[in-house]
Amino acid sequence: MPLPSKLFFVILLISGLLTAAYAAPLGQEETQKIRAFLDEMQEKGFLEPINDSYQYTQAEMEGLSRSLLLSSNDHGLCLQDQTWGQVWRMAGPGKYKGHNKVDLIIKSLPAEKPAAVLGEVKALGLIGDLVDFGTNSQGQHTIIMKRKAGVQLYEAEAYKKASTQKKSEMAKQTARLGCLKSAEGVFHKGVWHNDNHMYNILVVEIKDESVKSVELVDYGEGQNYLVHGEARKSEYISKYYDWCIHLYGQPFGFD
Numbered sequence: 445m446p447l448p449s450k451l452f453f454v455i456l457l458i459s460g461l462l463t464a465a466y467a468a469p470l471g472q473e474e475t476q477k478i479r480a481f482l483d484e485m486q487e488k489g490f491l492e493p494i495n496d497s498y499q500y501t502q503a504e505m506e507g508l509s510r511s512l513l514l515s516s517n518d519h520g521l522c523l524q525d526q527t528w529g530q531v532w533r534m535a536g537p538g539k540y541k542g543h544n545k546v547d548l549i550i551k552s553l554p555a556e557k558p559a560a561v562l563g564e565v566k567a568l569g570l571i572g573d574l575v576d577f578g579t580n581s582q583g584q585h586t587i588i589m590k591r592k593a594g595v596q597l598y599e600a601e602a603y604k605k606a607s608t609q610k611k612s613e614m615a616k617q618t619a620r621l622g623c624l625k626s627a628e629g630v631f632h633k634g635v636w637h638n639d640n641h642m643y644n645i646l647v648v649e650i651k652d653e654s655v656k657s658v659e660l661v662d663y664g665e666g667q668n669y670l671v672h673g674e675a676r677k678s679e680y681i682s683k684y685y686d687w688c689i690h691l692y693g694q695p696f697g698f699d
């Protein structure tokens with residue numbers, strides 16, 4: 445099939461998904477069928493988990509041990525400081541590898557799980573957000589990536605001001621748009637972001653108390669996958685979407 449018509453088909457499919465969502469939650473039988481599909485794809489190696497089982501190349505491993513030229517001045521606002529690692533906004537002024545520093549994120553992870561880090565590096569490369577990777581002066585594996593626009597839903601002014609009922613609707617819209625974005629990523633980029641909880645979805649636009657667009661963040665170790673071959677077929681897109689809704693479609697604590 446030539447690309448434009450295939451793309452058209454995918455857009456139709458995806459807009460169909462959006463309007464159908466929540467009409468009928470998945471039954472147990474449907475859920476089991478999708479689980480079986482995902483297991484089969486993983487056994488065949490078409491769904492490659494982003495964790496320590498990632499099969500890295502020698503060159504990737506060498507790349508990871510390269511020293512990054514980052515100073516403490518480059519570390520701006522700390523967004524996360526957890527046992528699994530730290531995330532900062534890069535501080536300006538100036539450029540890093542041709543990008544404005546203020547548009548970048550620095551993510552540092554402990555050195556024990558190089559394969560998982562390389563899986564995330566691969567995913568970010570495929571979606572076009574990877575800027576650099578290597579090891580920082582403290583010996584932590586570090587990824588430099590493009591920063592996504594948006595804020596977590598609970599930080600959005602329109603959400604804070606909304607009624608309880610509207611808040612609940614906005615949370616579901618956010619989950620749904622996140623799942624849509626993740627299903628699109630499978631087809632277009634070969635990356636399945638399936639770590640789609642509310643803190644990994646940034647809300648980009650809210651209009652008339654309705655969430656209109658989102659971005660996904662955090663392709664790290666967890667429920668994320670690199671997708672190859674057969675598992676990327678357009679006819680399977682709805683399975684990824686349905687599975688995501690099954691896991692994340694009813695966000696808790698956001699109403």
Ligand SMILES: *[C@@H]1O[C@H](CO)[C@@H](O)[C@H](O)[C@H]1NC(C)=O
Binds near residue numbers: 495666
């Ligand atoms: C990687 O993730 C997959 C899928 O979630 C899981 O089955 C597997 O046990 C994990 N492997 C490692 C080494 O963590």
Ligand SMILES: [Mg+2]
Binds near residue numbers: 666
């Ligand atoms: Mg995470």
